[in-house]
Amino acid sequence: MSLAESRPQQDCPARGRPRSEAVERAILEGVMKLLEDGVPLADLSIERIARTAGVGKATIYRRWSDKEDLFVDVLRAAEPEDPELPGTSVRDDFVMLLESQRRRGLATRSSAILHNVYAQMKSSPKIWAAYHATVVAPRRRIGREVLRRGLENGELRRDVDIDLLHDMLVGPMLVRSLLRPDAPLEEGLAEQIVDTVLEGLRPVSSPGA
Amino acid sequence: MSLAESRPQQDCPARGRPRSEAVERAILEGVMKLLEDGVPLADLSIERIARTAGVGKATIYRRWSDKEDLFVDVLRAAEPEDPELPGTSVRDDFVMLLESQRRRGLATRSSAILHNVYAQMKSSPKIWAAYHATVVAPRRRIGREVLRRGLENGELRRDVDIDLLHDMLVGPMLVRSLLRPDAPLEEGLAEQIVDTVLEGLRPVSSPGA
Numbered sequence: 051m052s053l054a055e056s057r058p059q060q061d062c063p064a065r066g067r068p069r070s071e072a073v074e075r076a077i078l079e080g081v082m083k084l085l086e087d088g089v090p091l092a093d094l095s096i097e098r099i100a101r102t103a104g105v106g107k108a109t110i111y112r113r114w115s116d117k118e119d120l121f122v123d124v125l126r127a128a129e130p131e132d133p134e135l136p137g138t139s140v141r142d143d144f145v146m147l148l149e150s151q152r153r154r155g156l157a158t159r160s161s162a163i164l165h166n167v168y169a170q171m172k173s174s175p176k177i178w179a180a181y182h183a184t185v186v187a188p189r190r191r192i193g194r195e196v197l198r199r200g201l202e203n204g205e206l207r208r209d210v211d212i213d214l215l216h217d218m219l220v221g222p223m224l225v226r227s228l229l230r231p232d233a234p235l236e237e238g239l240a241e242q243i244v245d246t247v248l249e250g251l252r253p254v255s256s257p258g259a
Numbered sequence: 260m261s262l263a264e265s266r267p268q269q270d271c272p273a274r275g276r277p278r279s280e281a282v283e284r285a286i287l288e289g290v291m292k293l294l295e296d297g298v299p300l301a302d303l304s305i306e307r308i309a310r311t312a313g314v315g316k317a318t319i320y321r322r323w324s325d326k327e328d329l330f331v332d333v334l335r336a337a338e339p340e341d342p343e344l345p346g347t348s349v350r351d352d353f354v355m356l357l358e359s360q361r362r363r364g365l366a367t368r369s370s371a372i373l374h375n376v377y378a379q380m381k382s383s384p385k386i387w388a389a390y391h392a393t394v395v396a397p398r399r400r401i402g403r404e405v406l407r408r409g410l411e412n413g414e415l416r417r418d419v420d421i422d423l424l425h426d427m428l429v430g431p432m433l434v435r436s437l438l439r440p441d442a443p444l445e446e447g448l449a450e451q452i453v454d455t456v457l458e459g460l461r462p463v464s465s466p467g468a
Contacts, residue, residue: 169384207462210455213442214431218456221430222423224438233422246419247427250459253416 077103077110081124085163091121091170091177118180121167125181128164130157132189140200141244147193148223148240155227155235168228193220218247286312286319290333294372300330300379300386327389330376334390337373339366341398349409350453356402357432357449364436364444377437402429427456 080103100107114120135143158164200206226233289312309316323329344352367373409415435442
């Protein structure tokens with residue numbers, strides 16, 4: 051970053067040379083603005099983004115190696131932040147992880163941009179792969195770490211593969227938030243899913259019939 | 260169907276007036292051929308499909324009300340058929356339902372067309388809605404029917420909403436087949452998921468530490 055880039059960010063489009071963080075924000079907001087205007091991801095060139103954000107193409111390439119990289123950061127900026135886990139039990143940690151997933155689901159439903167970008171991302175293997183590698187995979191690693199602890203301290207049955215345990219805990223919320231846009235994402239859902247998956251779907255007291 | 264449409268189907272493209280079923284097949288295969296050639300769904304006009312299948316546009320419109328309707332049938336033709344359920348228990352029926360989901364997942368991975376069409380479908384709200392209404396929703400109704408029986412005869416706990424019970428059973432396999440293209444879809448997975456979700460993730464015998 052050159053010291054010359056120290057002018058405060060203008061409203062829009064940014065002129066001159068605003069500071070580093072402000073430049074970044076202007077670029078991310080430029081992409082969001084284009085998406086809000088209905089420009090498809092595939093048509094978003096670095097040139098067009100640069101023009102909208104009022105920066106040079108080189109300024110963008112100094113921060114992101116390519117378009118896919120940039121889009122992943124746009125998504126990150128639009129998504130709610132990932133939570134700190136309490137670290138007390140598989141139950142408590144996964145309630146937190148699923149609650150965060152639920153909030154992302156709600157954010158996607160209420161934000162036309164997020165909704166639009168997710169939908170388009172799925173049809174772009176390159177962006178999907180970038181999002182997966184930098185956002186989804188790290189989240190999954192955190193969940194696996196929680197499960198590994200739970201296997202060690204006896205909270206979880208040991209006859210099921212850790213990867214499958216993970217899919218069983220996150221699957222129901224993922225189905226609701228990603229595949230069933232009309233399904234309820236009500237408060238308390240994270241607790242209910244985690245507790246029920248841990249205890250099982252069989253009747254709790256005495257089995258009938 | 261006029262009686263004049265009785266000439267057997269030619270190899271391709273079909274000329275003259277082949278029989279009804281053969282016409283249908285020629286049209287579905289025409290769409291698949293175009294998709295195989297890499298034509299994006301959005302660029303597939305009824306006119307182009309008619310030309311490829313060697314039929315008139317009216318012949319297509321006699322069978323499908325619009326492009327979306329036709330695409331859903333292309334998908335249906337490419338997907339493995341839905342199974343007959345044994346009807347003996349929630350466990351057995353859901354093993355069958357999840358096994359069918361697993362096979363669809365495998366088919367999607369091995370078929371470039373299916374893979375491509377699913378991916379594009381997700382970015383086309385109209386096709387997605389049509390596929391959902393005519394393929395996914397009926398499957399879900401069948402699953403709910405199985406669960407309703409299981410709630411009545413005491414196989415399932417009654418303190419969880421039927422819709423959520425459904426998501427808990429199908430979620431893990433859906434995650435694997437739709438959201439995690441690299442995850443294993445090994446034989447026996449359906450049984451393992453259903454049994455584990457029914458019994459819960461807690462240790463089976465005595466809980467440790």
